[in-house]
Amino acid sequence: MAIQWFPGHMHLTRKAIEERIKDIDVVIEMLDARLPGSSANPLLAELTGHKPALKVINKQDLADPTRTPLWLDWYNAKLETHAIALDASDAAPARKLIEGCRKLAPTRTGLAKPMRVLICGIPNVGKSTLINTLSDKRQAKTGDEAGVTKVEQRIVLADDFYLWDTPGMLWPRIVVDQSGDRLAASGAVGRNAYDEESVVLDLLAYLKLHYGAQLSERYKLGLEAAEIGALHDDEVLEKIARKRGAVMPGGKLNLQKASEIVLTDFRSGVLGRISLETPAEYEGWLAEAAIKEEARALKKAEMDKRKKRKAPSRERPRTPE
Missing domain, CATH: 3.40.50.300 (P-loop containing nucleotide triphosphate hydrolases)
Structure with a gap:
């Protein structure tokens, strides 16, 4: 979402x-x-x-x-x-x-x-x-x-x-999905506007590929960067939950707590010096978003045409002479 x-x-x-x-x-x-x-x-x-x-x-x-x-x-x-x-x-x-x-x-x-x-x-x-x-x-x-x-x-x-x-300001509609996730991860978005676990999974998807060694070191995962990169995002979060004691009664993992730990560590810098995008990556996301926006505009225009065709005529009936 x-x-x-x-x-x-x-x-x-x-x-x-x-x-x-x-x-x-x-x-x-x-x-x-x-x-x-x-x-x-x-x-x-x-x-x-x-x-x-x-x-x-x-x-x-x-x-x-x-x-x-x-x-x-x-x-x-x-x-x-x-x-x-x-x-x-x-x-x-x-x-x-x-x-x-x-x-x-x-x-x-x-x-x-x-x-x-x-x-x-x-x-x-x-x-x-x-x-x-x-x-x-x-x-x-x-x-x-x-x-x-x-x-x-x-x-x-x-x-x-x-x-x-001036007060901090976002914009009415964030069209680049990757930007929305990164803004949330950085703390720029109000807490009630996103699901922490979803944002953290997106964050881990990027970190495991570009900063795997830092993840392993911070959470004592005992894995090489390549090994972490091969894991599914959910698996990385689950391993972090176990290492950090985010376990509920009965042995069920508390992924919400683990997500909060990862977000706090990223925002405070204890994960290390990390950047979540390069100019080339960002330009690619912008291009993808532009294509989606064009398709969205065309779809809306088509829907507006259909509504107009279905709308009953408001012309008054002609009276016989």
């Missing part, structure tokens, strides 16, 4: 961005370094597409160090876009944000023409932590739950540099 989550406050955020963007010079979009493609909001691109964009690939300390450079190159190849990678809790690289914005809008400087920046991103991507690091004080609320920030906040980073923080 496709994962969707767009609560009411996100609709309000969309409206706020539409209003604010008129006076903005640069848009900063925070991305999760473990899923830099899936965490990019297509709705945000639609709302702010004409503005210079600074893509901040955040949480790089949790991501695969061999994959993050690929994403930097991918984003830096786009027009009017500059990309940097950082860890929001590190004060030194966080300051690169101001420098990056200046490069994208060099004429915006001084009190007469202050830099006006909008910072956006999916829920739980680290925006508030970054803002607190930049401003050297806790101006924004932080937390490990999706949707902590609920209202727009104005942050003054310098006399001529204003930053508007």
Whole structure:
């Protein structure tokens, strides 16, 4: 089942961005370094597409160090876009944000023409932590739950540099199924919007092929990477459940508890530095989604035609002369 989550406050955020963007010079979009493609909001691109964009690939300390450079190159190849990678809790690289914005809008400087920046991103991507690091004080609320920030906040980073923080926002319909699963695994989606076991099975399907050794080491499975890769996703989860004591009375495995353990380990980084997609993989998923969307649109158009043909005519009967 496709994962969707767009609560009411996100609709309000969309409206706020539409209003604010008129006076903005640069848009900063925070991305999760473990899923830099899936965490990019297509709705945000639609709302702010004409503005210079600074893509901040955040949480790089949790991501695969061999994959993050690929994403930097991918984003830096786009027009009017500059990309940097950082860890929001590190004060030194966080300051690169101001420098990056200046490069994208060099004429915006001084009190007469202050830099006006909008910072956006999916829920739980680290925006508030970054803002607190930049401003050297806790101006924004932080937390490990999706949707902590609920209202727009104005942050003054310098006399001529204003930053508007917006609540985390997803988009009304996630058409790339793989992105939905990855967003849920990262903690960007509310807990009531997905089944944890289903998300973990998808996560394990990817990890067993690309990070099998890390899985084996974390959960003491005693298997080589190739051996783990040959297992079914359910088998991997069952082995983790046994190793972690997720067993109910009667010996039945508690797969829900095992799923929660895997999600917590992935989100906290104790599984190791992991990235759930490469630019090439993500482009492939986008292409697949585009084909499905085209087929969906054609099917809808055909259904609308049938309904129109079946609908009774509303023309008044002619009266005899």
